[in-house]
Amino acid sequence: MIDRELYMGKIRPFIDRPVIKVIAGIRRCGKSVVLQLIKEELERRGVPKKRIIYMNFESFEWMDIVDAKSLYLYIKKRVEMVGDKVYILLDEVQEVQGWEKAVDSFMVDWDVDVYVTGSNSRLLSSELSTYIAGRYVSFRIMPLSFGEYLLFHNVANADKDVLRGEFLKYIRMGGFPAVHTGNYSYDSIYKLVYDIYSSVILRDTVQRHGIRNVELLERVVRFVFDNIGNRLNAKNIADYFKSQQRKVDINTIYNYMNALQGAFILQRVPRYDIIGKERLQTNEKYFVSDLSLIYAVMGYKDRMISGALENIVYWEMVRRGYDTYIGKYNNREVDFVGVQGNEKIYVQVTYRMESDATVEREFAPLLSIGDNYPKFVVSMDDVWQDNIEGVKHRHIADFLIDRSWGLID
Secondary structure, three states, rough: OOOOHHHHHHHHHOOOOOOOEEEOOOOOOOOHHHHHHHHHHHOOOOOHHHHHHEEEEOOHHHHOEHHHHHHHHHHHHHHHHOOEEEEEEEEOOHEEEOOOHHHHHHHOOOEEEEEEEOOOHHOOOOHHHHHOOOOEEEOOOOOEEEEEEHHHHHHOOOOOHHHHHHHHHHHOOOHHHHOOOOOOOOHHHHHHHHHHHHHHHHHHHHHHOOOOOOOHHHHHHHHOOOOOOOOOHHHHHHHHHHHHHOOOOHHHEEEEEEEEHOOOOOOEEEEEEOOOOOEEEEEEEEEEHHHHHHHHHOOOOOHHHHHHHHHHHHHHHHOOOEEEEEEEHHHHHHEEEEEOOOEEEEEEEOOOOOHHHHHHHHHHHHHOOOHHHHEEEEEEEOOOOOEEEEEEEEEEEHHHHHHHOOOOO
16 A cells, blocks of 8 residues: 555644545545555554544445435444544545535534545535535545656666656556556556546446436547647537537536536646736646546547646646646746745646757747746756756656655645
8 A cells, every 4th residue: 555645744734633634536546545544544643443433435335324314323323332532534425415414413513533535526615615614624636646656666766767767657557556556558557447437427427417418428528638738618629519510509518527527537727827917717728637547538649748748747736736727928828837825836848859949939938937936848858958047947757756846745
């Protein structure tokens, strides 16, 4: 079991605090492992096992716990048996109808410390405040970062050449922990990931949102996957279907995209006006929660490398606590602007510095920004190493494991 310190470091300060710990992310990204790590942390702190209640609602063992009342009555019985503070760990809690009401009652009625996980973004949304009145703190769990991948495969301290090779594997394999537990071929990996994708589409998208036209939903997914890293919105997608002689209501596209975001398959990334310091509502991009989902659905394509690299960098910035946007500076575009309190970081991502024109294209937007925040151009070049007027160039593998450019603790 990998030690996911990236998340445990954020969760530990809230252990024994009177807030509900809400842990959410796409299915099979490692939420259950994080919950087990919390359980082990509690035991190391001396909490007796009888005071820890762990329930996984995807297990047949708990099939009779289907609603808030049955959950409340079960926990009540366990609390009364223990007669002391109880730690409640509920895995995939969205399977219980009205779970929020039960958890709210736990906090009111007993001395408890509560942790819940789920596979729908509703667990991270402001809707929760309706039920648990601001008494929660949320954590987004993601598939393995490149740094976690290196730890998983015991190559974190390898030399440069090994790291480059491992990064190429990471691009192809993705970060779902399950695919790293055996010596799988790429075809086997994509079969495993397709099963995850199918489960997410069926349970967290189609069933949860009552989507009837599954074939259209799948077509929307394929179109977005094929355009990772490109500017995209619901109108673009509707126009594409129109060009294929298929009329699709734009509101249907909006609903599908929202459902896919809710299931953590996709993430919409808005644009940010660097001068005006405001979010813009046009020309956003979408990124996928893990690249292996694209390969599982559409096969691996070398031509997607630029979008794949952007996808990886975007999620690394999110992991490190940045609110991350597509940047606009006058008439120039910056791939990513990360905002963290009063701090910022600017990042351009490209595949190769193949010509002077490429160097000009990638460095010019960052050179035009007059502030002193860190600025990086990230690529897969080892030969091209120049920094230009304070704008640093980094190989993407080095950039992803460099602790100096953003908080990861």
